[in-house]
Amino acid sequence: MRSVGKSRAAAPDSEGTALVSPWPARKTTRRNRDIKREAVVRAAARAFNARGYHNTSIDEIAAALNVSKPTIYYYVANKEQLLLECILAGLERVLEPFRRPREAGVTARGHLNEMMRHYAEAIASEYGWCMVRAEDLGLAPSSLLHIKRLKSEIDQGIRRLLEEGVRDGSIRTEDLKMTSFALAGALNWIAHWYRENQSMTPREIADAFIRIFNLGLAPRPAAKPSGRAPARKEPIT
């Protein structure tokens, strides 16, 4: 540093002097903007849950946040974009476990269980309502295509985990597609019966589902003294 005593609010100079701007740092602005944008999307999701998408106006969302309508339009172009953002926020949460590498020592079934917990949390959140109604709310074809791609990514992610589980011995299944559909169906349907005042947390629901799907409803036969492995394919009646 060659000089001291300069105004600390002066324009940046080439001398490396630490300047303090009365405006927040760009990073802080971006973070604040993200926080506010998320609050807008979350408020929209809650309003859609309460009154339905078509019966909700931008005015009501603004009122819930105690801001003006133009403030909402600063973050999103229109109500349809808000709906899309709600759906994407939920789907991205489900996808998160598929997008990171599996931890060392965790079987495919362990990873699948973790995915089910994320899925249950997303679908029981305020985003669940619109996630399961995505196809029925009149979104533009390009938005529907985007959603369809993410849903397909989830389905493919589940099937891949099932396949890996069959290979590493942690999962038994004969039908990857039907198993993926049964899992996703049970999880998606949570959005239809779960309300915030439910007695169980999303984590508890996920753990109950994990237990049901892993152990199955057929009693496991007691081990036989002969040591012969039981037949893998049980007749269905």
Place this chain on the structure above:
Amino acid sequence: MRSVGKSRAAAPDSEGTALVSPWPARKTTRRNRDIKREAVVRAAARAFNARGYHNTSIDEIAAALNVSKPTIYYYVANKEQLLLECILAGLERVLEPFRRPREAGVTARGHLNEMMRHYAEAIASEYGWCMVRAEDLGLAPSSLLHIKRLKSEIDQGIRRLLEEGVRDGSIRTEDLKMTSFALAGALNWIAHWYRENQSMTPREIADAFIRIFNLGLAPRPAAKPSGRAPARKEPIT
């Protein structure tokens, strides 16, 4: 018979003569009416599937049946009643196995499997679309209450079967409510992915789901020579 040669279309007399009326028998009329009414409800269901409930007019349903609009109004009062009838037709089909006594020698799990086949057939039928959207289509509170009662009857029926299965040894489950919700969720979601051109029949889907739910995804351990029964509660990770 005391007389012959009388007009066979004469008014009924007290002599036991078999009369043939040019009008169809009341029973036949009732049956024809039921068949036509069902065709109207089915056509409505298909139109709702194709274009959505709010975008479908009574005119379009009439056109699909090649009849006039007043013909439709002869069977139902309005479009809302048509929607309600579609939903009820589906729900009644699911409920059917709960309303008849179980056949001798069939376990509760056998009965539950049978119920799942009915459920899959109902939800993959043209009624499935509106069955899973019942709450979102703006039905009158009295209609919603009717639907809610039938859905609750289905849920209670599943839980009762699970309970009976635990007693007769054909089912293992620790959580009747979550098991009922997982089963119904997987089955309901069929309406979102099934299309008539799917490669599997509803029966095949039901059987795949029965297998998944009965056997579970965790490999069953090979029987141990010690003859000790395996622990019933497996840790979930």
